[in-house]
Amino acid sequence: MSEPLLEVKDLSVSFATEDGTVRAVDGVSFGLERGKVLGIVGESGSGKSVTAMTLMGLTRGVNARFGGEVLYNGTNLLEVSDRAMQTYRGSELGMIFQDPMTSLNPVYRIGEQIVEAIRAHEKIGKAAARRRAIELLHQVGIPNPESRVDNFPHEFSGGMRQRAMIAIALSCNPSILIADEPTTALDVTIQAQIVDLISTLKDEFQSSVIFITHDLGVIAEIADEILVMYAGRVVEQGTKRDIFYDPQMPYTWGLLGSIPRLDRPRVKRLHTIKGMPPSLINPPEGCRFRPRCPHAFEKCAEEPVLESRVDAPGHLDRCWLTVDEKRARRDATISPTTEAA
Amino acid sequence: MSDTPLIEVRRVKKYFPIRAGILQREVARVHAVDDVSFAVHEGETLGLVGESGCGKSTLGRTIIRLYEPTAGEILFQGEHIEKLGRRRMRPLRREMQMVFQDPYASLNPRKRVGTIVSDPMRIHGLGDRASRKKQVEELLETVGLSPEHYNRFPHEFSGGQRQRIGLARALALRPKLIIADEPVSALDVSIQSQMLNLLEDLQDEFQLTYVFVAHDLGVVRHVSDRIAVMYLGKIVELAPADELYSRPIMPYTEALLSAVPIPDPDLAERRERIVLEGDVPSPINPPTGCRFHPRCRYATEICKTTEPPLVGYGNSHFAACHHPLNVGAATLATVGEPAPQQN
Numbered sequence: 001m002s003e004p005l006l007e008v009k010d011l012s013v014s015f016a017t018e019d020g021t022v023r024a025v026d027g028v029s030f031g032l033e034r035g036k037v038l039g040i041v042g043e044s045g046s047g048k049s050v051t052a053m054t055l056m057g058l059t060r061g062v063n064a065r066f067g068g069e070v071l072y073n074g075t076n077l078l079e080v081s082d083r084a085m086q087t088y089r090g091s092e093l094g095m096i097f098q099d100p101m102t103s104l105n106p107v108y109r110i111g112e113q114i115v116e117a118i119r120a121h122e123k124i125g126k127a128a129a130r131r132r133a134i135e136l137l138h139q140v141g142i143p144n145p146e147s148r149v150d151n152f153p154h155e156f157s158g159g160m161r162q163r164a165m166i167a168i169a170l171s172c173n174p175s176i177l178i179a180d181e182p183t184t185a186l187d188v189t190i191q192a193q194i195v196d197l198i199s200t201l202k203d204e205f206q207s208s209v210i211f212i213t214h215d216l217g218v219i220a221e222i223a224d225e226i227l228v229m230y231a232g233r234v235v236e237q238g239t240k241r242d243i244f245y246d247p248q249m250p251y252t253w254g255l256l257g258s259i260p261r262l263d264r265p266r267v268k269r270l271h272t273i274k275g276m277p278p279s280l281i282n283p284p285e286g287c288r289f290r291p292r293c294p295h296a297f298e299k300c301a302e303e304p305v306l307e308s309r310v311d312a313p314g315h316l317d318r319c320w321l322t323v324d325e326k327r328a329r330r331d332a333t334i335s336p337t338t339e340a341a
Numbered sequence: 342m343s344d345t346p347l348i349e350v351r352r353v354k355k356y357f358p359i360r361a362g363i364l365q366r367e368v369a370r371v372h373a374v375d376d377v378s379f380a381v382h383e384g385e386t387l388g389l390v391g392e393s394g395c396g397k398s399t400l401g402r403t404i405i406r407l408y409e410p411t412a413g414e415i416l417f418q419g420e421h422i423e424k425l426g427r428r429r430m431r432p433l434r435r436e437m438q439m440v441f442q443d444p445y446a447s448l449n450p451r452k453r454v455g456t457i458v459s460d461p462m463r464i465h466g467l468g469d470r471a472s473r474k475k476q477v478e479e480l481l482e483t484v485g486l487s488p489e490h491y492n493r494f495p496h497e498f499s500g501g502q503r504q505r506i507g508l509a510r511a512l513a514l515r516p517k518l519i520i521a522d523e524p525v526s527a528l529d530v531s532i533q534s535q536m537l538n539l540l541e542d543l544q545d546e547f548q549l550t551y552v553f554v555a556h557d558l559g560v561v562r563h564v565s566d567r568i569a570v571m572y573l574g575k576i577v578e579l580a581p582a583d584e585l586y587s588r589p590i591m592p593y594t595e596a597l598l599s600a601v602p603i604p605d606p607d608l609a610e611r612r613e614r615i616v617l618e619g620d621v622p623s624p625i626n627p628p629t630g631c632r633f634h635p636r637c638r639y640a641t642e643i644c645k646t647t648e649p650p651l652v653g654y655g656n657s658h659f660a661a662c663h664h665p666l667n668v669g670a671a672t673l674a675t676v677g678e679p680a681p682q683q684n
Binding site for chain 1: 559601603
């Protein structure tokens with residue numbers, strides 16, 4: 001195994017609010033290797049976006065408290081000053097956000113916004129930066145980049161705006177690209193285009209990607225490694241094959257069983273995970289998934305650690321059931337009975 | 342199938358004018374829904390799918406006259422409703438209700454849940470205050486909330502719970518038809534599956550008919566009996582749900598299906614993906630001929646000039662294409678019966 005490019009060790013992020021301390025991210029660790037795609041899956045409030053934004057230094061604020069380390073090339077990014085963080089942001093770590101409608105400035109031309117990003121990090125003339133911007137638009141697949149560069153965001157469709165966002169994120173050749181739900185607001189046909197684009201550009205720019213989504217289908221296409229997050233914690237971690245073909249955590253089964261799948265016959269009833277995700281001000285004692293878990297038993301009152309329980313290195317989970325119990329029980333959840341013809 | 346469809350739409354068009362200049366003259370039109378016909382029977386679920394901007398939401402709203410159709414006929418239980426005035430329309434509104442996409446925008450933040458759900462009954466003059474309250478409490482239970490929620494405000498609820506409130510409001514008048522416009526697309530997967538199951542339970546309990554508008558093909562297949570695929574204001578394919586997925590005829594449907602990501606890495610790698618180039622063209626100046634031809638990999642000369650009619654291929658499967666896929670020669674020979682002014 002090569003040295004990871006980015007190493008996150010026991011990261012925790014909490015925010016002081018009027019109602020109490022929200023522990024948004026609680027003890028998250030992972031490594032990201034060069035050229036790999038790490039997928040983070042979870043529902044709203046699982047802490048996946050806060051994790052990503054913290055890596056970018058975007059969650060800093062008077063009410064935020066951090067713990068653990070984010071090591072990039074040996075530097076702990078959590079301890080870097082705000083000013084120094086700006087040199088990392090953009091040039092070392094690039095980010096694409098979910099909503100291409102609101103993350104571009106509507107009163108500046110697309111080209112100006114790309115040029116601004118380039119010139120913030122490199123000493124380069126305006127004309128040269130503009131040529132780079134056109135080249136970037138070409139690389140992200142915008143037709144007629146020479147004229148499109150002078151368009152305003154409202155003249156672009158949703159998919160094109162997301163492409164422009166990707167151009168900005170890649171403008172300074174970052175070694176890590178963080179994509180936070182980049183395709184959620186897009187139609188499936190455009191989503192397929194953007195997912196393809198991100199994986200080609202990853203190779204072209206030799207970047208690593210952290211891809212955050214709630215869509216297991218997208219993750220199955222793009223990720224190498226996967227983290228499943230729930231209530232601020234990683235509940236399962238492993239390679240793509242581990243997670244899809246040998247999932248150990250009942251929450252992962254629940255997610256897999258909840259999607260109406262096109263690759264299988266129609267099911268009579270979808271599996272549901274009962275209840276709602278817990279509040280992160282007062283998370284449940286013990287296993288955080290316990291209140292919603294149909295397999296919970298007494299031992300779950302004690303919190304399981306994230307550790308390897310199966311015979312696959314790097315496949316970690318937080319569940320007290322034995323591996324045999326899990327393998328025997330999970331299919332009922334993952335593949336609910338199909339409709340009789 | 343039984344006699345009269347619950348709702349029938351014949352050659353409906355909805356154009357939105359674009360006005361400009363001091364005189365606000367009409368300079369162009371958005372062809373949001375362009376000559377669409379179909380029928381939905383009682384107890385059935387019709388799914389409407391397509392990319393954003395294909396007119397599926399506009400169609401959903403036009404059916405129940407939240408928009409005035411530009412042309413065409415709408416029949417509800419065999420009765421023409423496209424020209425009914427406000428007053429004559431009102432009693433019919435009880436029979437057709439709507440569930441909206443955004444659970445944050447579709448509930449008035451200043452009203453309590455009780456008021457939100459009971460307002461439709463008050464407006465239609467049903468029951469007195471006490472009986473309405475009792476009904477609201479029952480409705481809240483039916484949709485999986487608790488009667489104690491009566492006095493709460495929408496902001497106290499999560500997205501999934503709000504969507505349940507919207508559903509309770511839609512059910513308050515015991516409608517026959519519910520137009521659900523992307524009712525689950527704003528929800529997390531685990532909550533989405535709860536909602537889909539609830540919609541199915543309610544359909545059985547109240548004998549509801551759904552027109553289910555969504556862009557997620559997995560969700561649509563799960564809930565629908567029949568599915569209409571829309572592209573730029575037209576229905577390009579209409580078929581029973583399983584038939585559509587196993588044997589798409591229109592290349593657009595094929596491409597849409599192949600773009601849906603599949604949560605199975607091996608399968609995802611093996612299958613052939615058709616990535617459509619470019620975006621949906623503007624509905625202001627839709628392409629000539631078949632509207633899909635600029636993005637279609639099978640397009641030929643005829644597709645640029647002649648618009649293909651929606652014709653039947655048997656098994657209640659209709660499609661509009663010059664180069665139909667998955668159709669044997671035997672079926673092709675029978676094609677020609679013109680399609681849905683059906684039933």
